[in-house]
Amino acid sequence: MKARGATAAAALILIAAAVFIFLPVVLLVQFSFQDGLVPVPPFKGFSLRWYEKALENRRLTEALWNSALVALLSSLVATVLGFLAAYGLARRRTGWNGAAELVLMAPITVSYLIIGMGLLMTFTMAGIQKSLLAVGIGHVVINLPLAFAICYAQLGAHQVAYERAAEDLGAGPWQTLLLITVPTMAPSLGAAFALSATLSWDEFVIAFLLSRFDVTLPVVIWSMLRSGLSPELNAVGTLVFAVSVAALLAAELLIFRKRRND
Amino acid sequence: MARRAAPPLIAWATAPALLWTVLFFILPLLAMAAVSLTRRERGQTVELWTLDNYRAFFMQGGGVFLQALWNSVEVTLTVTALSVLIAYPIAYVLAYRVPPRWQRMLLVLLVLPFWTSYVIRSYSWLLVLSEKGVISIALQGLGLADGPVGLGNTRGATVLGFVHFFAMLLTLTIYANLVQIRESYRRAAADLGASPAQVFVRITLPLSLPGVAVGAFLTFVLAIGDYVTPQILGGSKELLLPQAIMLQVGRTADFPLASAMSMVLMAVVTLAYLLFARHLRMGRL
Numbered sequence: 028m029k030a031r032g033a034t035a036a037a038a039l040i041l042i043a044a045a046v047f048i049f050l051p052v053v054l055l056v057q058f059s060f061q062d063g064l065v066p067v068p069p070f071k072g073f074s075l076r077w078y079e080k081a082l083e084n085r086r087l088t089e090a091l092w093n094s095a096l097v098a099l100l101s102s103l104v105a106t107v108l109g110f111l112a113a114y115g116l117a118r119r120r121t122g123w124n125g126a127a128e129l130v131l132m133a134p135i136t137v138s139y140l141i142i143g144m145g146l147l148m149t150f151t152m153a154g155i156q157k158s159l160l161a162v163g164i165g166h167v168v169i170n171l172p173l174a175f176a177i178c179y180a181q182l183g184a185h186q187v188a189y190e191r192a193a194e195d196l197g198a199g200p201w202q203t204l205l206l207i208t209v210p211t212m213a214p215s216l217g218a219a220f221a222l223s224a225t226l227s228w229d230e231f232v233i234a235f236l237l238s239r240f241d242v243t244l245p246v247v248i249w250s251m252l253r254s255g256l257s258p259e260l261n262a263v264g265t266l267v268f269a270v271s272v273a274a275l276l277a278a279e280l281l282i283f284r285k286r287r288n289d
Numbered sequence: 290m291a292r293r294a295a296p297p298l299i300a301w302a303t304a305p306a307l308l309w310t311v312l313f314f315i316l317p318l319l320a321m322a323a324v325s326l327t328r329r330e331r332g333q334t335v336e337l338w339t340l341d342n343y344r345a346f347f348m349q350g351g352g353v354f355l356q357a358l359w360n361s362v363e364v365t366l367t368v369t370a371l372s373v374l375i376a377y378p379i380a381y382v383l384a385y386r387v388p389p390r391w392q393r394m395l396l397v398l399l400v401l402p403f404w405t406s407y408v409i410r411s412y413s414w415l416l417v418l419s420e421k422g423v424i425s426i427a428l429q430g431l432g433l434a435d436g437p438v439g440l441g442n443t444r445g446a447t448v449l450g451f452v453h454f455f456a457m458l459l460t461l462t463i464y465a466n467l468v469q470i471r472e473s474y475r476r477a478a479a480d481l482g483a484s485p486a487q488v489f490v491r492i493t494l495p496l497s498l499p500g501v502a503v504g505a506f507l508t509f510v511l512a513i514g515d516y517v518t519p520q521i522l523g524g525s526k527e528l529l530l531p532q533a534i535m536l537q538v539g540r541t542a543d544f545p546l547a548s549a550m551s552m553v554l555m556a557v558v559t560l561a562y563l564l565f566a567r568h569l570r571m572g573r574l
Binding site for chain 1: 299302311316378414534547
């Protein structure tokens with residue numbers, strides 16, 4: 028009797044949680060197909076016209092490519108720099124390691140808004156224009172600590188044996204790095220890249236402060252919000268959702284496959 | 290084995306990342322700290338080394354900026370407390386009442402709605418809360434309201450939007466903590482005659498506090514610096530500190546004042562960090 032009561036309570040908690048967590052996203056997706064002007068009940072029938080409208084919106088599609096470009100390039104830079112930093116610190120113990128770690132991890136403790144403002148002011152003083160490049164630089168700043176931490180955690184003693192073996196067999200430092208360390212670190216590098224790309228793709232405030240003519244997707248969506256509730260926004264949100272979930276599935280499959288092969 | 294001198298590749302590998310962080314993070318923050326101590330009029334710096342901006346922060350307009358800071362602290366603390374209260378039962382049920390093979394799938398489902406854009410996520414709550422939204426329609430349909438009921442542009446809406454996201458985050462940190470607690474502790478307590486409630490209060494709850502603390506800290510730090518959620522859901526009737534900062538940047542381009550406000554925001558986050566670090570150390574004793 029008591030056990031049944033506990034099970035019922037557990038089920039109730041899960042159902043309430045599901046409703047709370049899924050309510051907005053279900054409304055978002057359902058009313059992106061609304062055959063009407065407002066994305067709220069009643070549902071007036073199924074239509075794809077808001078998707079057509081969104082995909083015909085040049086600003087939106089350009090921003091989509093800008094976002095993808097910034098996400099891919101800034102994540103690449105963050106991953107390479109983060110990995111190199113982790114490699115240097117893990118393979119060479121000096122009295123400065125602690126200080127270097129502190130500096131590299133520091134950006135994680137500061138709000139994106141403040142990082143973006145600081146860059147905006149510095150770039151303005153240095154006469155550097157607002158641009159996608161400036162946004163990318165900011166995104167490397169926020170993702171570098173994460174990429175570094177992910178790689179640092181995985182650069183353990185187990186690769187050192189392989190690296191020593193390669194060196195003893197006559198491999199130079201670059202050969203050891205590229206042929207031994209990088210392949211054994213592939214899962215961490217992949218994770219660092221995927222996480223950075225996700226955060227960059229969705230980042231708003233730095234992109235908003237540092238871009239002007241070419242903007243990223245969250246910034247365009249922000250400017251569309253002024254017109255209030257609109258099924259077009261629902262369609263855009265649903266598209267972003269679909270792309271993210273597809274990327275998530277792809278990453279999951281790749282990493283899952285890797286683990287199985289190991 | 291004799292210690293070999295590190296090859297130049299290893300010696301220099303950390304340099305690019307350090308340089309990047311110094312150039313694009315530390316330097317800008319120092320610049321900001323310096324600018325916060327200047328006064329500018331019509332684009333000209335008219336005074337160096339002044340505390341005017343900080344004075345303005347605490348006094349100007351009958352303390353509107355101080356009020357924004359206070360609003361931010363209130364909202365963030367409310368959000369943190371509510372998120373813990375909502376997340377704990379969910380994490381508990383996931384960890385102890387759901388069969389292990391279902392747990393992973395439920396966790397993926399839990400995180401799934403957050404894979405849409407951050408801006409869109411706040412917007413999607415407007416579908417529920419605004420005058421034309423679902424709640425308003427439902428209340429009118431049930432005859433509980435005569436006209437449209439707008440719940441957007443309120444502090445409650447901001448809190449709801451934040452809690453939606455951070456309850457998910459806290460569920461993850463608390464769940465990760467709960468599944469690490471050894472089953473034998475709980476069973477031993479039960480065998481020695483503790484009631485389920487006693488097992489929870491004396492064993493499970495204390496051992497799960499680190500997960501709560503980590504999640505709560507993340508919630509506090511991320512929520513207090515966020516501009517998107519309060520701007521979309523809370524509107525500008527009542528400003529939070531990040532909104533006040535953005536107003537200085539956007540409308541008046543008053544960088545010295547904005548810098549001073551950012552420094553205050555950073556100080557609050559640092560304070561939270563120090564309190565948190567101390568709490569962790571005490572937890573270990």
